[in-house]
Amino acid sequence: MNFQGTRIVDLAAGSVATGLYILKQKELRKAQSGKLFVNMDFSDKTGTVNAKIWDATPELFDGLQVNKIYYVKGRVDLWNGVLQLTVDKYKMAEPEIQEKIEDFVPSAPEKPEEMLAYIEQCVESFENDDLRLLVRYFLETNKEKLLYWPAAKSLHHAVRSGLLYHIKRMLMNAQGVANVYEGINKDLLFAGIILHDMDKLNELESNTLGMADYTVEGQLLGHIPMGILSIQRMSDDLSIDPEITLMLQHMILTHHGIPEYGSPKPPMIIEAEILHLLDLMDARIYDFTESLQNVEPGEFSEPVWSMDKRRLYKHKI
Ligand SMILES: [Fe+2]
Ligand SMILES: [Fe+2]
Numbered sequence: 001m002n003f004q005g006t007r008i009v010d011l012a013a014g015s016v017a018t019g020l021y022i023l024k025q026k027e028l029r030k031a032q033s034g035k036l037f038v039n040m041d042f043s044d045k046t047g048t049v050n051a052k053i054w055d056a057t058p059e060l061f062d063g064l065q066v067n068k069i070y071y072v073k074g075r076v077d078l079w080n081g082v083l084q085l086t087v088d089k090y091k092m093a094e095p096e097i098q099e100k101i102e103d104f105v106p107s108a109p110e111k112p113e114e115m116l117a118y119i120e121q122c123v124e125s126f127e128n129d130d131l132r133l134l135v136r137y138f139l140e141t142n143k144e145k146l147l148y149w150p151a152a153k154s155l156h157h158a159v160r161s162g163l164l165y166h167i168k169r170m171l172m173n174a175q176g177v178a179n180v181y182e183g184i185n186k187d188l189l190f191a192g193i194i195l196h197d198m199d200k201l202n203e204l205e206s207n208t209l210g211m212a213d214y215t216v217e218g219q220l221l222g223h224i225p226m227g228i229l230s231i232q233r234m235s236d237d238l239s240i241d242p243e244i245t246l247m248l249q250h251m252i253l254t255h256h257g258i259p260e261y262g263s264p265k266p267p268m269i270i271e272a273e274i275l276h277l278l279d280l281m282d283a284r285i286y287d288f289t290e291s292l293q294n295v296e297p298g299e300f301s302e303p304v305w306s307m308d309k310r311r312l313y314k315h316k317i
Pocket of ligand 1: 256
């Protein structure tokens, strides 16, 4: 591939850019003038940018294919402090380029094999035999999917290998927390972290590029009830101590903290409370970084839906 366009991270306001990007999502909207326009997101490995095609038609909209790579030429503007691309010309890239789509997909910043090795090493240090057996069994049976699975369809960690990245960073933080506070069962906390989102592997359906959608089971049940069933199934297969099974199920049940976010009960053991807080922290920090990616210093982000529509500020320090 000879074409060298502008990477999304390098887009600068006021310039005209040409690049090769994946069309991540598209939407046909009506402007106040009554004219149609396409609201869309383009991504490459370095990030995502919102783009618009003004004066669109339904035919033009139908012709745009999501998850395909396009040559895009457009003007980069700063709109409400956020970079936006006004598309002037676009063309679908050749089949040879479409085959290399992996090079364009946003991925977790660490190698999946290394993240998995970190998690496996942590499991090997468990003193509790049942927890080691159970978590090892989960990792072994799901290894292939875990390497590329995203953690979400569109919220935090919705990138290739995002689930592994989420687990790994939570584990790193948990090690710190467990060294500071007393009375925490480390094995239980670490096992809960590795297993808490385990049924995202079944709640979502993902291609190997980490582009996901909800399954029927995922839509009707969600990863929390599905995870509780999976823990039961694995525990029965491996004859795990029922107290351990129950604690892990409680940790999965409560990890979203409140009923509005899918947890019918609040955490009632310290390891569940810490899991919930670490989960929230990791998602928040991810969203902060992501939302400020295309924001210039001294400007605010768009309202962030996952954070009660807060607008985030990129300071100049
Ligand atoms: Fe979750
Ligand atoms: Fe999570």
